[in-house]
Amino acid sequence: MATIKEIAELAGVSRGTVDRVLNNRGSVRAKTAEKILEIAKALDYKPNKAGLTLAAQKRRLKLGVILFENSNPFFDEVMKGVRYQQQRLNGYNCSVLVRQIAQNVQQQLAAIDDFVSQEVHGIVLVPCNAPEIARKINELYDMGIPVVTANTDIEHSRRIAYVGSNYFLAGETAGGLMGLMTKGDIHAGIVIGSRQILCHTDRLAGFQSCIGKKYPHIRITSIIENQDDDVESFHLTEKLLQEYPQINALYFAAGGVYGGCKAVIAQNRQHAVTVIAHDKMDKIRGFIRDGIISATICQQPFVQGSKSLDILFNYLTAGELPEKELNFVAVDIRIAENV
Amino acid sequence: MATIKEIAELAGVSRGTVDRVLNNRGSVRAKTAEKILEIAKALDYKPNKAGLTLAAQKRRLKLGVILFENSNPFFDEVMKGVRYQQQRLNGYNCSVLVRQIAQNVQQQLAAIDDFVSQEVHGIVLVPCNAPEIARKINELYDMGIPVVTANTDIEHSRRIAYVGSNYFLAGETAGGLMGLMTKGDIHAGIVIGSRQILCHTDRLAGFQSCIGKKYPHIRITSIIENQDDDVESFHLTEKLLQEYPQINALYFAAGGVYGGCKAVIAQNRQHAVTVIAHDKMDKIRGFIRDGIISATICQQPFVQGSKSLDILFNYLTAGELPEKELNFVAVDIRIAENV
DNA sequence: AATAGAAACGTGCACGTGCACGGAATGAAA
């Protein structure tokens, strides 16, 4: 690997000049610059990462993470990934501040401002889907504070990267699993959180698309909304099962899986109903192990937490963006055996 | 984060002395050492990783990778992970040499010796299961050349880490999928590579264990060995299907999946037979997409290739071992939708 | 008490990069 020093020697100039050319900060004669660029190209110069990070940590890096409070157990898992990366980055003299807030545009804006006043160098954000947030992200970008979105993306914003699921594909996969795990006439009920939330409707669309294309033996009987709430979910699912005794499959496209399963058990239908769900929080892990939930599709919360921070850190130290702006985590299927 | 310099100043000694104490290379008065250790503990000193890597690359690191030649397409995927990491590590002035050899103890020993004569600082190895190899690994360890095993582990050896599947668990998961994806009386045929190969028998044992415990509707009709060869696999599977017309499920526990599927299609049984297999090489990806293979369990070859090198590099630069000696890759289920 | 020898410790360089400061060369105007 070529170093700046080597290039400088070959070009007969000093390291400083090479640095100016490579990071084009001007004040170099065109002829000299050309010569240096030529040599750099010939030697295939790539900046040494250890050197970059070392130089970058003159200023002790401060990163901020904003995600939703742990009313949602999913974010506990994301947090584990954040914690892991926090510890790792600590070894690079980089500190990570975490703020868990309610899912609320105003609070989110306030949290961002607070981080700015604390002079963080970059932010990982699970954005609320509002134009104010998108505008704020662009402001931050202009101020030189890069933002990485995690779990949920946001349109019309110059976030440097997104780390999370492809929700439509996850829905399709859920449909595929239900298709493979059922035979004969199937009457499927679908439980989603809310039709207002993009992630939920994306999954729903994917599911319907797959069923429609490949599995005509499955008929969608009813779609209900449980607001991601277990109590609500219990009652609505119970009502659904009573109203449609022919239902023999359920797809939980979002939260409230625990409450829904409880309703299935309360009706003693757990052997008659094939349940497909998402994620594998501790609360429902037992249901997966016992086969009450046949399969679940996970969005790798740990990876989301750790990777988003990693991307931000690399951007700030090495000035390096990931190849893909959209870093989709794999659609991860779990059944009783590999949960 | 505390630095050596800070500790030195607080202890009223020089950086060199602190270095000697922290890396206990002796020649420091007990009282001084104690004082330094105390301060280091109080400040929670952790060596800075960027500094470590920078210091380590005075000697240009050379790593060696030995895996089996691409007669086996699985290792092409592993190679992609190796290539990725190779490029990344290049940015740390670390070069990676790769050697693909036949699955043969003598050749493997020769390849190792060759790497040693080229003065590599560490080796990633897919080991042949032979005591000579284990002994060689221990020799290398004593010479200060650490070895990370990938894909297959080896007993009684002081490899610093293993990166690969838990084969028994993967087999159990295959059983679980077949159980979930079939109804009624099932007669299952099993095709493995060889009973001599530990990975294959581990998967088989896991599969049988799961079926025996949870899915009495599945009866294992016959177990055949195809030596991981597609031509062999085609003929044997064809014979199997002819001999047992009642077979309506197949588990391919190892290679030769392509040949086996071809036999199923040749018999026009693809709609009657539920096929579960492992891995998703390009060759069989079409079968997965078309639903001829209902599900496949992957061992994340890319991760195996990249992670093993990463562990080795971290060990050599930061002197850091992963928390777990056994780094199992997740049991990764794929169906048509998420392949 | 003198001296050798060992133990204990300090100093400086290397690793690769970024950046501030200052010096040298160049050109234009007086």
Place this chain on the structure above:
DNA sequence: TTTCATTCCGTGCACGTGCACGTTTCTATT
């Protein structure tokens, strides 16, 4: 020719660590 400003470029330090070398202090022996 001198003066001045601008462009261009070299030098040195910082970041954190490891290690070779050199120097000082202590202990033991004559």
